[in-house]
Amino acid sequence: xxxTAGDDDDDFQIPPSSSQxxxxxxxxxxxxxxPPRKKPRLSPNPGKENIPPAPEFTSDTCFSSGxxxxxSILPSSSSTPDCIPSSVDCSxxxxxxxxxxxxxxxxxLVGGEEKKGECFKANREGYSRNSMEARLLSKSRxxxxxxxxxxxxxxxVESDSELDVLIKLCSEPExxxxxxxxxxxxxxxxxxxxxxxxxxxxRHVHTNNCLDTQAPEQGSLKSSCFIEExxxxxxxxxxxVSDLSPVLKWVRSLGLAKYEDVFLREEIDWDTxxxxxxxxxxxxxxxxLGPRKKIANALSALRExxxxxxxxxxxxxxxxxxxxxxxxxxxxxxxxxxxxxxNKLITEFFPGQATDGIRKLPKEPVAEKSAADxxxxxxxxxxxxxxxxxKVVPQWNCVPGTPFRVDAFKxxxxxxxxxxxxxxxLDHYQGLTKSFSHxxxxxxxxxxxxxNMKIGIPWERLQVLHxxxxxxxxxxxxxxFDANHCPGSIMIRFEPAxxxxxxxxxxxxxxxxxxxxxxxxPISSLVLDTTYCNPQYDFPKQEAVIQFVVEAIQAExxxxxxxxxxxxxxxxxxxxxxxVARVLREKIxxxxxxxxxxxxxxxxxxxxxxxxxxxxxxxIHVVPLWTLASFKRLKxxxxxxxxxYSLIVAFSPTGWTSGKSKKKSPGRRLQQGTIIxxxxxxxxxxxxxxxxxxxxxxxxxxxxxxxxxxxxxxAAAMVSMLLT
DNA sequence: GCGATCAGGT
DNA sequence: CACACCTGATCGC
Numbered sequence: 001x002x003x004t005a006g007d008d009d010d011d012f013q014i015p016p017s018s019s020q021x022x023x024x025x026x027x028x029x030x031x032x033x034x035p036p037r038k039k040p041r042l043s044p045n046p047g048k049e050n051i052p053p054a055p056e057f058t059s060d061t062c063f064s065s066g067x068x069x070x071x072s073i074l075p076s077s078s079s080t081p082d083c084i085p086s087s088v089d090c091s092x093x094x095x096x097x098x099x100x101x102x103x104x105x106x107x108x109l110v111g112g113e114e115k116k117g118e119c120f121k122a123n124r125e126g127y128s129r130n131s132m133e134a135r136l137l138s139k140s141r142x143x144x145x146x147x148x149x150x151x152x153x154x155x156x157v158e159s160d161s162e163l164d165v166l167i168k169l170c171s172e173p174e175x176x177x178x179x180x181x182x183x184x185x186x187x188x189x190x191x192x193x194x195x196x197x198x199x200x201x202x203r204h205v206h207t208n209n210c211l212d213t214q215a216p217e218q219g220s221l222k223s224s225c226f227i228e229e230x231x232x233x234x235x236x237x238x239x240x241v242s243d244l245s246p247v248l249k250w251v252r253s254l255g256l257a258k259y260e261d262v263f264l265r266e267e268i269d270w271d272t273x274x275x276x277x278x279x280x281x282x283x284x285x286x287x288x289l290g291p292r293k294k295i296a297n298a299l300s301a302l303r304e305x306x307x308x309x310x311x312x313x314x315x316x317x318x319x320x321x322x323x324x325x326x327x328x329x330x331x332x333x334x335x336x337x338x339x340x341x342x343n344k345l346i347t348e349f350f351p352g353q354a355t356d357g358i359r360k361l362p363k364e365p366v367a368e369k370s371a372a373d374x375x376x377x378x379x380x381x382x383x384x385x386x387x388x389x390x391k392v393v394p395q396w397n398c399v400p401g402t403p404f405r406v407d408a409f410k411x412x413x414x415x416x417x418x419x420x421x422x423x424x425x426l427d428h429y430q431g432l433t434k435s436f437s438h439x440x441x442x443x444x445x446x447x448x449x450x451x452n453m454k455i456g457i458p459w460e461r462l463q464v465l466h467x468x469x470x471x472x473x474x475x476x477x478x479x480x481f482d483a484n485h486c487p488g489s490i491m492i493r494f495e496p497a498x499x500x501x502x503x504x505x506x507x508x509x510x511x512x513x514x515x516x517x518x519x520x521x522p523i524s525s526l527v528l529d530t531t532y533c534n535p536q537y538d539f540p541k542q543e544a545v546i547q548f549v550v551e552a553i554q555a556e557x558x559x560x561x562x563x564x565x566x567x568x569x570x571x572x573x574x575x576x577x578x579x580v581a582r583v584l585r586e587k588i589x590x591x592x593x594x595x596x597x598x599x600x601x602x603x604x605x606x607x608x609x610x611x612x613x614x615x616x617x618x619x620i621h622v623v624p625l626w627t628l629a630s631f632k633r634l635k636x637x638x639x640x641x642x643x644x645y646s647l648i649v650a651f652s653p654t655g656w657t658s659g660k661s662k663k664k665s666p667g668r669r670l671q672q673g674t675i676i677x678x679x680x681x682x683x684x685x686x687x688x689x690x691x692x693x694x695x696x697x698x699x700x701x702x703x704x705x706x707x708x709x710x711x712x713x714x715a716a717a718m719v720s721m722l723l724t
Numbered sequence: 725g726c727g728a729t730c731a732g733g734t
Numbered sequence: 735c736a737c738a739c740c741t742g743a744t745c746g747c
Contacts (some may be wrong), residue, residue, distance in 0.1 A: 311729095425737090425738060425739090426738060426739060427738060427739085435728095531737070536735090569739070570738080570739075572737090572738080613744080624739075625732050625737085625742065626733090628734095629733095629734045629740095683737085685737075
């Protein structure tokens with residue numbers, strides 16, 4: 001694993017790294033191999049469970065039980081073989097060539113037969129086409145395709161979540177209460193005329209007419225949903241714009257017209273405006289200091305003004321507005337349920353839950369305060385939400401039962417002096433600067449080195465945690481494990497005195513080995529990396545994707561004037577390009593800064609030999625991921641190398657590749673002229689299936705998602721999906 | 725001038 | 735979608 005380094009103070013090499021990736025020989029399970037799990041796959045649809053991903057060929061079995069050490073991706077016994085074109089089995093050759101060819105199922109690449117020939121040419125080291133990996137890939141592709149069929153079911157699960165049911169319920173107009181069947185009569189929400197006989201378009205015309213003529217009476221609308229909708233869509237309902245316009249005018253008068261939207265979205269009326277604090281402004285999205293101060297100052301001036309004369313002309317002119325607002329809010333209360341609006345706290349869907357403590361259901365984990373949390377994260381505090389308290393630390397940055405914080409440097413407070421950092425990615429260490437003086441930072445050795453080197457945190461502030469070793473910090477037993485995310489990434493188990501253990505996954509990619517390590521006290525709360533917590537994200541094992549990339553490179557390499565580009569983050573994806581180097585037996589170019597960084601990651605000397613900072617020594621270059629994002633940038637690179645290279649083949653490894661389109665394919669190939677870009681689903685987060693497996697195994701009482709998205713992917717919805 | 729922070733982009 | 739990061743603008747010391 002990445003962090004095996006941490007096991008040994010003096011030597012932070014990544015063992016067992018001596019092995020060479022040999023994709024060309026049949027593989028054997030390694031010593032550490034565990035038999036594939038026999039337990040039934042979790043499936044939202046039991047009837048379809050007979051479509052497992054071919055157990056005998058899962059990467060877990062072919063490779064060494066899902067291990068993570070670079071070297072152990074494949075058995076160490078097989079140094080790169082000098083085999084053996086003569087042993088090639090033609091039928092399977094078709095298989096593996098078609099891997100590359102099929103990538104191009106969008107079209108362009110590689111017709112079958114010719115390309116096969118090219119494959120052989122490119123196959124400098126030769127290899128047994130009948131390899132397990134080739135079978136693994138074709139197999140997994142089949143199973144993936146089959147799994148696509150399950151997808152609908154998964155989506156159904158999602159849409160059937162508690163949240164969704166509520167949303168559906170809420171979005172039904174009152175008029176359509178009784179079933180809303182299509183035979184029911186449809187009334188205009190304004191004049192209540194039966195408009196069933198009209199076409200949909202005609203109905204729109206009708207209601208729009210009513211709107212135009214009846215606008216002043218909108219307060220009498222029956223459906224509060226409609227009112228809310230109007231606010232959401234002021235363009236369609238101009239009368240409401242004028243409702244809010246004093247606020248908007250005021251904002252405009254400050255020269256901050258760009259924030260009008262914010263006030264509109266938050267439905268801030270004149271009264272509310274005057275009670276806004278600076279915190280509120282921050283929370284509704286006015287994050288720039290300047291504008292915020294400006295508004296705050298203007299507000300205090302406004303308040304003073306209001307105090308000075310309680311019946312000022314300005315207030316007078318606005319009274320009708322505020323009255324209307326009040327009226328609206330009372331109407332609202334009286335006619336629930338109401339339609340959810342974009343700016344509604346998810347908490348509101350779960351009355352009581354937000355303020356309740358941990359809600360425990362027998363055997364079923366729940367999303368703890370998930371609702372409140374999702375609101376807190378994006379807009380730290382919402383209007384009227386926090387009684388003026390400052391920055392709210394999101395739930396997932398806290399460790400229940402302890403005063404500790406995890407990846408919470410954006411929320412530095414003086415009441416905490418134990419700060420954990422799970423890994424060195426910007427979104428987790430953001431806020432951490434070298435002037436940090438809030439106590440100790442606990443992290444893995446690799447992360448500590450990076451934090452020290454890149455941010456300048458002095459070593460005195462850093463406390464290295466070694467993998468799988470329990471230590472006691474402020475009375476809490478703390479153990480960390482390899483998170484299999486990026487080098488140095490850890491998951492942390494906290495065992496506070498109250499007996500309720502907390503597992504914080506940080507960002508992680510599931511592996512079965514984690515479960516071996518996680519034995520011990522049962523986990524009460526699980527803070528879970530839910531990046532891909534949606535059934536639509538199901539991607540192959542990393543090993544399979546590496547395999548795919550290697551084969552694609554081989555297939556494309558018939559042209560000696562080809563430049564290969566592999567995308568990478570500051571840290572992450574190393575495994576991918578290191579394996580490519582090993583397999584192709586070619587050095588990989590990285591820039592000096594990257595080399596310095598890689599030197600912190602504990603690679604062995606042998607591994608480091610695969611890297612070079614001399615551009616001319618390699619035609620495989622590691623570049624930042626975003627330079628591959630657009631063909632425009634790629635063309636720019638191509639222009640730089642017109643003399644040396646006639647073809648560019650780029651690999652863009654990201655889990656999002658397996659989004660809505662091209663689901664679960666091991667990669668796809670895009671081409672523009674002499675530039676080819678492969679998008680490969682190489683993910684360093686757990687797939688949905690893996691998340692389910694993990695949650696199932698850990699079986700916590702409470703799940704706290706570390707989510708970035710809200711809406712239908714709310715915490716509650718996610719938890720419900722995980723449990724389905 | 726520099727570091728920190730934010731907005732907007734890929 | 736928004737991974738994890740970049741660039742450029744702005745702010746404060």
